Amino acid sequence: MFATLRRLYATIPEAAAAARTASTPRAVRLRRARKGLDVEPLQSDATPEGLTPSDFARYQRALAKGELLQSDGRTLSEAEWLERLDGKRSRVRGVREVVREDGEKESEVVGQKVYLPNVIFKMVRNHTPAGQPYNPYEATFRVPQSVTKTDIRSYLLAVYGVQTTYIRTDNYQSPLRKGRGRPVSTIADRTYKRAVVGLVEPFYYPQAEEDMSASERAERRKWLEQTLLVGKRERDMAEYFLRHTRSVDGKGWKWRTGTTASRGNILRLIAERRSEREQAIADVKSRIREDRQTVVPDAA
Numbered sequence: 001m002f003a004t005l006r007r008l009y010a011t012i013p014e015a016a017a018a019a020r021t022a023s024t025p026r027a028v029r030l031r032r033a034r035k036g037l038d039v040e041p042l043q044s045d046a047t048p049e050g051l052t053p054s055d056f057a058r059y060q061r062a063l064a065k066g067e068l069l070q071s072d073g074r075t076l077s078e079a080e081w082l083e084r085l086d087g088k089r090s091r092v093r094g095v096r097e098v099v100r101e102d103g104e105k106e107s108e109v110v111g112q113k114v115y116l117p118n119v120i121f122k123m124v125r126n127h128t129p130a131g132q133p134y135n136p137y138e139a140t141f142r143v144p145q146s147v148t149k150t151d152i153r154s155y156l157l158a159v160y161g162v163q164t165t166y167i168r169t170d171n172y173q174s175p176l177r178k179g180r181g182r183p184v185s186t187i188a189d190r191t192y193k194r195a196v197v198g199l200v201e202p203f204y205y206p207q208a209e210e211d212m213s214a215s216e217r218a219e220r221r222k223w224l225e226q227t228l229l230v231g232k233r234e235r236d237m238a239e240y241f242l243r244h245t246r247s248v249d250g251k252g253w254k255w256r257t258g259t260t261a262s263r264g265n266i267l268r269l270i271a272e273r274r275s276e277r278e279q280a281i282a283d284v285k286s287r288i289r290e291d292r293q294t295v296v297p298d299a300a
Contacts, residue, residue, distance in 0.1 A: 012165065016137035016198065017044035020052070023138065023168045023196045028054075042132060049078040055085065090163075119144050121155065125205050126196075134210060136202035141195045145171055152195050165198035 012020075021044050024032075032038055032045070037053050039045045046052050051059060059081055062068050068076040076084075098108045122142040128134050143152065149167045156162040174190035209217050224230040 012050070012200075013137065013202075014044065015135055015202075016165070017046055017050075018042050019135045019138045020166060020198055021045045022135075023166075023198070025168065025170075041129075047078065050082055051078055055082065117146075119147060121152075122192075125208075134205070134208065136204050137199050139197045139199055139203055141197065142192045143195055145191070145193045147193065147195075149195075152197065156197070163200040165200060167198070168196040170194050 021039065022041070029038065032053055037045060047056055056078075059068075059078055062081070063075070068081060070076065094110050095107050096110055097105050099105055120143075124140050124142060126135060126138050126140050141152070149169060152167055152169075153164050156164060171193050172191065174186035174188075176184050177187060178184045204211075207220070209220065212220065221230075225232070
């Protein structure tokens with residue numbers, strides 16, 4: 001069995017608490033805002049004891065029902081109630097302790113093992129708004145839509161030994177695509193379930209450009225362009241559009257790269273246009289002079 005690593009919700013770092021608040025579903029945030037419970041970005045909405053607004057509401061309901069009254073007449077405090085709740089959340093499910101004949105205790109698995117199908121857990125970078133730091137207490141995965149939160153929690157714990165505090169999921173539907181003479185279809189890799197997982201221990205995404213110096217960032221982008229051809233499709237498309245705007249069929253035109261906008265070419269084009277303009281003026285003057293010479297003898 002895996003060792004039980006437990007961290008109380010009241011003792012999680014500030015960054016983890018802020019990440020938990022920021023990843024709250026939009027409908028829940030709007031409902032809390034109507035009640036005046038909204039907070040500023042990068043801040044946590046937990047109480048000093050560590051209770052979230054939902055946990056605090058549950059505590060108030062249990063207190064009003066008298067469910068927190070102990071046998072000695074004492075009422076559980078918020079911190080004690082949260083510790084019990086966190087212990088229930090972090091318990092190892094599917095295992096019970098049995099006593100052997102010699103009096104020793106051992107763990108026995110209840111039920112049967114469940115094997116996940118051939119699925120892929122794709123880890124991506126967290127969504128970080130502009131001007132805000134990357135939060136290492138969250139991890140974002142793209143999983144098939146058939147995978148549940150319990151599957152994600154069990155998979156991360158059994159395979160990687162990663163403890164999770166919360167999991168938020170939302171479904172992304174692929175846009176419809178219809179070709180000429182073809183039925184409507186979807187894009188396979190655009191339909192997935194996004195899972196935002198809260199972590200007990202921080203995890204920093206490898207090779208983050210935010211943590212690199214200017215020279216390292218330039219070298220990495222150069223390596224991406226040369227090795228993985230990042231940005232090549234956009235450059236080819238821009239060149240294609242430029243080529244077809246210069247001619248009807250895109251033929252008979254050559255891209256001369258940097259020499260096109262050189263000073264010598266610009267001066268040469270200006271000189272050619274000036275000579276053409278002066279030649280046109282000279283032709284008009286010569287025609288006017290010839291017309292005058294032919295009109296004067298006729299009048300005489």
